[in-house]
Amino acid sequence: MSAWLRDETAAAPARAELAAAVRTTVRTLAANAPGHSVEVRVPPFVAVQCIEGPRHTRGTPPNVVETDPRTWLLLATGLLDFETARHSGALTASGSRAPEVAHWLPILRVAAE
Secondary structure, eight states: HHHHHHTTTTTTOHHHHHHHHHHHHHHHHHHSSSOOSSSEETTTTTTESSSSSOOOOOSSSEEEEEEOHHHHHHTTSSSOOOOHHHHHHHEEEEESSSSGGGGGOOOOOOOOO
């Protein structure tokens, strides 16, 4: 998978492997930053609430971070930073608390080659 993260033209991992990596890292974020004020979504695999603060219970959450699986794994491994992903449009962060997710990244640092 690391070859694909470093070079998107490399063979993509199997869907099950990709799903497991995304779910594990997003759930690790939720464990490291418990709370309910920000929802992190990586469709189609997972969505969690994290970051201490006001709890959201109905309708669309006011603080949402959403991205695709590859971008999430780049963020989770430190191969991409939050603001770069946000400014490129690869990640959306709505609400005043959503950028707080950046404080908890990377989940696992992978050395750049």
